[in-house]
Amino acid sequence: MVSLAFASPTKADELVAYNIVGDGIPQSLTGSPGDVARGRALVLARTTTCILCHSGPFPETRFQGDLAPDLTGAGNRWTTSQLRLRLVDASRFNAQTIMPSYYRSDGLVRVGRNFAGKPILSAAEIEDIVAFLATLRD
Amino acid sequence: MTIWRAIAAAALFATAPALLAGEIPPDARRSGYSFMGPETRTMQDDDTSNPGMLFVLDGEQLWGKQSGSAEKACADCHGDARNSMKGVAARYPAFDKAVGRPVTLDQRINLCRANHQQAAPLPYESRDLLALSAFVAHQSRGVAITAGDDPQVKSFVDQGRDLFMQRKGQLNLACTNCHDDNFDRRLAGAPITQGQPTGYPLYRLEWQTLGSLERRLRSCMSGVRAQAYDYGSPELVALELYLMSRARGLAMETPAVRP
Numbered sequence: 001m002v003s004l005a006f007a008s009p010t011k012a013d014e015l016v017a018y019n020i021v022g023d024g025i026p027q028s029l030t031g032s033p034g035d036v037a038r039g040r041a042l043v044l045a046r047t048t049t050c051i052l053c054h055s056g057p058f059p060e061t062r063f064q065g066d067l068a069p070d071l072t073g074a075g076n077r078w079t080t081s082q083l084r085l086r087l088v089d090a091s092r093f094n095a096q097t098i099m100p101s102y103y104r105s106d107g108l109v110r111v112g113r114n115f116a117g118k119p120i121l122s123a124a125e126i127e128d129i130v131a132f133l134a135t136l137r138d
Numbered sequence: 139m140t141i142w143r144a145i146a147a148a149a150l151f152a153t154a155p156a157l158l159a160g161e162i163p164p165d166a167r168r169s170g171y172s173f174m175g176p177e178t179r180t181m182q183d184d185d186t187s188n189p190g191m192l193f194v195l196d197g198e199q200l201w202g203k204q205s206g207s208a209e210k211a212c213a214d215c216h217g218d219a220r221n222s223m224k225g226v227a228a229r230y231p232a233f234d235k236a237v238g239r240p241v242t243l244d245q246r247i248n249l250c251r252a253n254h255q256q257a258a259p260l261p262y263e264s265r266d267l268l269a270l271s272a273f274v275a276h277q278s279r280g281v282a283i284t285a286g287d288d289p290q291v292k293s294f295v296d297q298g299r300d301l302f303m304q305r306k307g308q309l310n311l312a313c314t315n316c317h318d319d320n321f322d323r324r325l326a327g328a329p330i331t332q333g334q335p336t337g338y339p340l341y342r343l344e345w346q347t348l349g350s351l352e353r354r355l356r357s358c359m360s361g362v363r364a365q366a367y368d369y370g371s372p373e374l375v376a377l378e379l380y381l382m383s384r385a386r387g388l389a390m391e392t393p394a395v396r397p
Contacts, residue, residue: 049309052326063327067320098320100309108310115308115363 015105016123018088024081025088029103029123039132042125043071049100049120050129057136068099073138083130087121102126158299160318162332164387170331170396173322178343182395190272190341190393193265193348197273200266206257212270215254219277227275228283228390231379233290240291240379243271244350245370262369268348272339275392283336283390286383298380301373307364313377328397334385335378337394344397351378 016029028034043050044058055064056071078086085092090099102121111117121129157163171179185191201212201219216222231240234249241249247270248259260267286295302313316325317333324330338351345353352374356366367373 046326064324065326066324067316067330098311098315100311108306108308109304110306110364111308112360112363112365118308120308 014117015103015119018103020085020092021081023085023093024079025084026081028127029084029088030127032127034124034127034129034131036128036131036135039128039130042121042129043132048125048129053098071133071136073136075134075137078133080130080134083133084126087126087129160303160314161384162318167334167385167388168321168332169334169336169388169391169394171336171391171394173329173331174397178395178397182337182391188341188393188395190339190348190395193269193272193339193341194276194393196265196269197271197276200270201273206251206255208254208256210255212250219274223274223277225278225281227278227392228281229285229287231285231291231294231375231382233288239372240294240375242352242370242375242378243274244352245375247271247274263350263353268339268350271350272348272393275339275390278390279392281390282387283382283385286379286386291379294376295380295383297372298376298378298383301377302380302384307359307362309362311362313358333381334388335381336385336388337391337396339392340394340396342396348393351381 018025018029019027042048043054043056044061046052046063050071051058051061051064053065053067054069054071055066056074058064074083086099088103089101090097091101100120103119103123103126105117105119171182174182181187181189198219201216204211204214213219227243230243230246232246233239234241234246236249244262244267247267251257251259260270286292305312305315313333316330321330321332335351335354338354339348341348342354352369355374355377356369359366367377
C-alpha cells in the first residue's frame with residue numbers, strides 16, 4: 001500500500017475511491033452513515049453553496065436560490081445511493097449541468113490557489129448531506 | 139417580389155452581427171438597472187443622491203489639473219470634455235495602434251499620462267483613476283454602446299467570448315451559465331442580471347465605493363473559486379471588450395449604482 005501511494009502521488013489520489021453501481025454509489029464514502037443534523041447545517045451554510053441555487057423547507061432563511069430544484073421531498077425522489085452520486089458527480093447524468101461535482105479535484109480550469117487539488121466537499125460532508133437529504137420526505 | 143425579399147434578407151444577414159447559441163438578442167438586452175429595486179434606481183437617477191457623482195466631480199477637477207513633468211492637464215490637449223469626450227467611453231475598449239491591441243479606458247488614461255504628461259501611471263482602482271474614468275465615461279451617459287464594431291478588435295472580441303463561455307474554478311462554472319442562461323433567476327435570493335456593463339465605473343453598495351468592471355469580473359471569478367486574472371491582463375481586457383460588444387445598443391449610465 002505504501003509503495004503504491006509513492007508510485008502515484010497525484011492529488012486525485014487524496015480522494016476516497018468509490019464504486020458506481022447503476023445510477024448511484026451504494027456505499028458510504030467514509031464507511032459509516034452521515035450525521036443528519038450536521039448535514040442540515042451544511043446545506044444551509046453558504047460556503048457549501050447548496051442554498052445559493054436550491055431552495056427547500058428552510059423557513060429560517062430567505063436567502064435561497066431558484067436555479068435548481070427545490071429540495072423538498074428529495075428523500076422521496078432519490079435513494080441515498082442516487083443522492084450520493086448526484087453530489088459526487090452530477091455531470092455524469094447531464095454534461096451541461098450547472099451543478100458542480102462536489103467530490104472531484106481534477107479536470108478543472110484555473111482553480112483558485114486556496115482550492116486547488118481539493119474537492120468542494122469532504123467525504124464526511126457528503127455523507128452528512130446525503131443523510132439529511134434522505135430525511136426530506138413530503 | 140421574392141428576389142427583393144431575398145436581397146433584403148441577405149442584407150439583414152450581412153449587417154446584423156451573427157449571434158451564437160445562448161447569446162442574448164439585441165431586443166432582449168437589459169441593463170442591470172432593470173433588475174434593481176426602486177430605492178436603488180432612485181439613488182442612481184438623482185445626481186444629488188448618486189454617490190458616484192462625487193467621483194465624477196473629482197474627475198472634473200483632475201481633468202483640468204496639470205500633472206507630470208510635461209506640466210500638462212488633460213484639458214490642455216482635449217479641451218472641454220463635454221464635447222471632446224462625448225461618446226468615447228461607449229467605444230472602449232478600443233484598438234491602440236502603438237500597442238497593437240485593444241486598451242481599456244483606464245489603460246488609455248495611463249497611456250496618455252505616460253506619453254503626453256510624462257506622469258507615473260495611476261494604480262488600478264485608485265481613487266484618481268476611478269475619478270478620471272468616471273468623469274470621462276459620464277460624458278457618454280445616454281450614448282448607445284458600440285465597442286467592438288472596429289474590425290481590428292474582432293479577434294479580441296472572439297477571445298473574450300471564448301473566455302465567457304469557458305467553465306472555470308473549483309465550482310466549474312462559466313459566465314454564460316448564469317448571465318446568458320439564468321438571468322432573472324435568483325442566486326441566494328439576489329437576482330442574476332445579464333451582466334451588461336453599461337454603467338462602469340459604478341458605485342456598488344456592497345463595496346461602499348466606486349469600482350471598475352475589472353474589479354467586478356475578478357470578484358465573479360473568486361465567486362466560482364477561480365484564480366482571478368490580473369488587472370490589465372489581456373484576458374480581462376478581452377472579456378471587457380466582449381461584454382461591451384454583447385451590450386451593443388444599450389445606453390451608457392456612468393456612474394451607475396448597483397446593489
